[in-house]
Amino acid sequence: MLRATIALDRGATVAQTDDRLFSSFLEHLGRAIYTGIFEPDHPVADKRGFRRDVLELVRDLGVSHVRYPGGNFLSGYDWWDGVGPRDQRPTRLDLAWHSLEPNLFGWGEFADWSKAAGTQIMGAVNLGTGTPMEAGHLLEYTNRPADTLWADRRVAHGHPEPWDVRLWCLGNEMDGEWQIGHLEARAYGLKAREAAKIMRQVDPSIELVACGSATVLQPTFPAWDRVVLEETFDQVDYLSLHRYYENEGNDLDFLASFVDMGDFIHTIGGTVDHVRAVKRSRKQIYLSFDEWNVWYQAHQEPHPWEQAPRLLEDRYSLLDALVFAGLGMTLVNHADRVKIACLAQLVNVIAPILTEPGGGVLKQTIYYPFQLLSRYGRGTVLRPSVQVEQVETRYGEAPLVHTSVVADAAGEVVTVFLLSIADQPVVAEVDLRGFGARRLVSHTCLEGPDLGAVNTFAVPDAVVPREVACPPEVGVSHQVELGPRSFHVLRFGL
Numbered sequence: 453m454l455r456a457t458i459a460l461d462r463g464a465t466v467a468q469t470d471d472r473l474f475s476s477f478l479e480h481l482g483r484a485i486y487t488g489i490f491e492p493d494h495p496v497a498d499k500r501g502f503r504r505d506v507l508e509l510v511r512d513l514g515v516s517h518v519r520y521p522g523g524n525f526l527s528g529y530d531w532w533d534g535v536g537p538r539d540q541r542p543t544r545l546d547l548a549w550h551s552l553e554p555n556l557f558g559w560g561e562f563a564d565w566s567k568a569a570g571t572q573i574m575g576a577v578n579l580g581t582g583t584p585m586e587a588g589h590l591l592e593y594t595n596r597p598a599d600t601l602w603a604d605r606r607v608a609h610g611h612p613e614p615w616d617v618r619l620w621c622l623g624n625e626m627d628g629e630w631q632i633g634h635l636e637a638r639a640y641g642l643k644a645r646e647a648a649k650i651m652r653q654v655d656p657s658i659e660l661v662a663c664g665s666a667t668v669l670q671p672t673f674p675a676w677d678r679v680v681l682e683e684t685f686d687q688v689d690y691l692s693l694h695r696y697y698e699n700e701g702n703d704l705d706f707l708a709s710f711v712d713m714g715d716f717i718h719t720i721g722g723t724v725d726h727v728r729a730v731k732r733s734r735k736q737i738y739l740s741f742d743e744w745n746v747w748y749q750a751h752q753e754p755h756p757w758e759q760a761p762r763l764l765e766d767r768y769s770l771l772d773a774l775v776f777a778g779l780g781m782t783l784v785n786h787a788d789r790v791k792i793a794c795l796a797q798l799v800n801v802i803a804p805i806l807t808e809p810g811g812g813v814l815k816q817t818i819y820y821p822f823q824l825l826s827r828y829g830r831g832t833v834l835r836p837s838v839q840v841e842q843v844e845t846r847y848g849e850a851p852l853v854h855t856s857v858v859a860d861a862a863g864e865v866v867t868v869f870l871l872s873i874a875d876q877p878v879v880a881e882v883d884l885r886g887f888g889a890r891r892l893v894s895h896t897c898l899e900g901p902d903l904g905a906v907n908t909f910a911v912p913d914a915v916v917p918r919e920v921a922c923p924p925e926v927g928v929s930h931q932v933e934l935g936p937r938s939f940h941v942l943r944f945g946l
């Protein structure tokens with residue numbers, strides 16, 4: 453039988469998690485907004501047109517911030533189209549997603565929706581076709597109380613109170629040649645810096661995220677990140693990372709995606725440190741992993757101009773959920789560097805929540821690992837000492853059991869997340885020596901005989917976590933059997 457030993461030392465702390473690690477993303481793309489969160493004719497819509505069934509699930513996920521309004525959509529979006537009287541808002545061509553944008557939902561609706569969902573806003577300004585000055589106008593519209601042009605316009609649009617949006621992305625994936633208004637690194641850095649200067653004048657309390665590499669596969673990675681930081685270091689607070697994974701035919705390689713994500717974070721962390729040293733600066737720039745998920749990009753097909761077409765509606769399997777769990781654990785393990793992470797996306801588009809227009813709502817398989825990480829992954833992240841066999845994968849060596857450990861604020865409950873990527877059972881021995889004797893108070897497990905199983909509207913519970921019976925013994929050492937390819941949340945308490 454394979455074995456893994458996980459020893460916990462109370463003093464081996466990584467960092468406190470930032471609540472924003474459990475954030476997500478809504479873009480004007482496909483049915484994320486229209487018939488996703490907003491469907492005025494739906495039987496359970498509230499008077500503003502927000503689907504109550506979706507709101508309930510977003511609250512259940514404990515999502516901290518929601519990034520809005522894009523994504524690639526952002527880089528051709530004029531935010532002014534989406535505010536004011538609805539009957540005067542234009543329908544536009546959304547060139548990023550080849551769709552018709554009716555502008556029935558914009559910043560005002562999103563601010564109201566965020567309040568209803570209990571989430572905060574991570575705004576994004578268009579630095580593709582948009583100018584730094586327009587970014588300043590949007591910020592004035594969202595954050596200034598009144599008595600200046602753009603703030604007064606918000607008031608006139610029925611929103612007397614400002615929304616106090618504190619966190620802003622300076623564009624989206626500007627290194628991508630697919631991006632509308634794509635720029636070279638130096639040019640983007642200069643534009644982002646000017647936008648930042650204007651935005652900070654409008655509201656000095658904001659935090660800003662510069663665009664880092666859209667993926668490690670970009671030919672400009674990681675030089676892009678260095679150059680952008682050289683230009684923006686003093687004006688920004690975070691650098692973004694984006695990364696999606698898909699199964700290219702080898703389950704083990706796919707399961708080891710967390711290794712690649714960890715390497716990406718290390719590389720960009722090193723790049724930040726390099727620029728910091730060159731600048732002789734004491735300032736720390738943190739990372740915003742503001743797009744991450746499993747995404748089967750190969751499935752995209754050409755489509756006619758339509759409003760809210762069915763785009764990127766990936767159906768997630770148990771295997772996808774396990775990979776997703778490993779990625780989420782890696783983000784938690786890097787809580788010292790990564791302060792913000794957005795599951796991309798939230799509803800319908802590569803999302804944990806699926807809706808049917810006029811119909812029901814479905815929790816996809818990836819819903820559950822996000823829910824469990826969000827619920828139990830907040831606190832002090834520890835660096836455990838792990839002994840386990842390594843296996844060779846396309847991303848290099850991967851441990852057969854991936855581990856994250858988080859202690860709650862009082863240090864009383866310790867949560868151990870385990871992802872086994874082994875194709876046979878593993879006995880995991882958790883040694884709580886740094887904490888003393890504890891009882892295993894709960895053991896939640898996501899596994900199943902069919903890694904290809906998916907949740908559907910007909911069978912919504914094909915893949916759900918199950919509670920495992922816990923032995924009553926109190927002790928320092930606990931043994932748990934991990935089934936082949938399975939995800940576990942072990943909570944040890946007094």
Ligand code: AHR
Pocket residue numbers: 479522523524525624625666743796797
């Ligand atoms: O999340 C889907 C798309 O992926 C986003 O619009 C873009 O930023 C990324 O390439």
